[in-house]
Amino acid sequence: MVRSVGIVGLGLIGGSLARRLVQREVEVVAWNHTERPYAAAREDGITCVDSLEDLAIARPEVLFLCNPLKAMPEMLQRLAPMLDREATTLSDVGSVKGMVRQQVEAAGLGDCYVGAHPMAGTEFSGFAASDPAIYDDALWAVTVDENTDYQRFLKVATLITGVIGNRVIVLDDTTHDRAAAMISHAPHVVSTAFINELSESQDRNIAAALAAGSWRDMTRVALTDPARTRAMIEEDADNVEALLRDLAARLTLFADDLHAHDDAALTQFFEAGQPFRDYKAHERELQNSEESSVINRPGDSQGSNDFNEPGGQNDAERKVVAIPETDWQRTFLDSARRGEHVVRFIQPWQVEVETRSKV
């Protein structure tokens, strides 16, 4: 089990992670590009060091890069000559995975890398806003490729399921980044296209005057910092491009069907998303039932035991999946596609998964 973790970047995500790990009795060594949060971090039991070199020398078992994506190449270049690759597995918490892996490989660190992306955050930033609770019941995407070392993968994955007490899905970079294009990056482009459409219309003030809830929701993300949105989209450019072409084709087809009064096609359009509507309805039911009964989450009281006995409250929704030594990546991916989240490593080649709701 992992006893020491290094953190680069004590912002909201890195700071909250560091504090969560300290709570779970992991030794945390952190470096930040300024010393500003060090006093507060030290009070929380985090060992803060003066340089990135000191962090590498501390030889943490897992080192999470929690710096902004734009600083990633520089961090990797500086770490490369200093990192003890035998002792330390490199990971990160970036929101795109393909680009980061390319940068990791460009720095010659591909062999010791396992990617990660926690679904955690708030609207705020910085260590002062950090809160270990943002990791309560969080889901992480752990990203691997065909060369990923299984022992290093296990280190990162069991740290997340065991020590941190979170859920994991294991993906290749493309699957992760394609999903991110669908659920975040493309919506940002579409939202921006709508405010452009309005801004360029001679009737913009009329449209703005008539706008209500559907417009407000559709355009909310277009109001956030456009420079940051652009950077996010360019980091996932190929997937965003493919998805936008697909969406444009869907909208054009719908326009054609509307023009032709094609009843069957219009019916199909309004029925195709029913699986997602049902999923959301089921999610709401689960939330309502959770509000009236506390569910015993895995890991929350099992922080010191990575490989533990099966059991728990939600047996009906859980099952055990055997992981083959050959093409284990595919077995994990198929499981994630079925809507299963890894909640526990029973043994190195056997996991318990939970399905809460699926599309």
Add this chain to the structure above:
Amino acid sequence: MVRSVGIVGLGLIGGSLARRLVQREVEVVAWNHTERPYAAAREDGITCVDSLEDLAIARPEVLFLCNPLKAMPEMLQRLAPMLDREATTLSDVGSVKGMVRQQVEAAGLGDCYVGAHPMAGTEFSGFAASDPAIYDDALWAVTVDENTDYQRFLKVATLITGVIGNRVIVLDDTTHDRAAAMISHAPHVVSTAFINELSESQDRNIAAALAAGSWRDMTRVALTDPARTRAMIEEDADNVEALLRDLAARLTLFADDLHAHDDAALTQFFEAGQPFRDYKAHERELQNSEESSVINRPGDSQGSNDFNEPGGQNDAERKVVAIPETDWQRTFLDSARRGEHVVRFIQPWQVEVETRSKV
């Protein structure tokens, strides 16, 4: 000044309007397709009649059709032989205006019709959910064409600005319905296209697991009753079709620019909507300043005086617009395009307009 109003349909919109008018000492006669809300409506001072014929016979000065859009042709066909067209001006509160005017004309009632669409409502429906306060500070679109009789227009518009105490923009049907396509109907299609995209993806459970706030906002309206959404879109089909083709072209162009790493084009894309971002920022400022000081709204204390003296608290944002007798429709439309809302008829050919914020 209008002393009597007829209401067809005591649902949320019609019921709230009837109650607002009674509060302002207008005589309100209403008919609903069932008598279910009559007891409550009578307690509120609304005269409820047994048949649509009785409502026509009451000869209200303005008759608002507040029934669902799908019942519109039947209501119009039944009203046509009974309505005293000299005495009564016909209006409605439908969310699309071109289709309603066509139906009004098909029933031979075009001469006495002035369209209206109040920006008011809640997530609920039915008389039990009605509340005159949904009209507090509301904006109405009043829709006219080249044949609209100015005296009938004045009746409806001054009822709204004077008695009801609301703001008005005066539009042609196409401008109204094109704006509605942009701010509501097309967002519903796009939102639905996104949940279809996800539902049809082999990675749908992975995408759903990674989804956060931007996805939730982008897809919220796709979760509402798809049959109702479809009906709404088909009622405004031509405008929705045109807008979707335009959006599809924007998304394809963006995909091309992303593919080509066209820095100037990408910059332009993320800057084009800045006027709308600025508008929203200004709106928020106004809301914040309103919270700390009560603004004296026109009409609120002037219900019995349609043509009253200029004045009020917000002189800086107000001005007087003269309405020419020839092509008065265009003068009103240009004013609406400038972001002006009519708050008062000083004289029949002179209005006071207010500009709160503009794109």
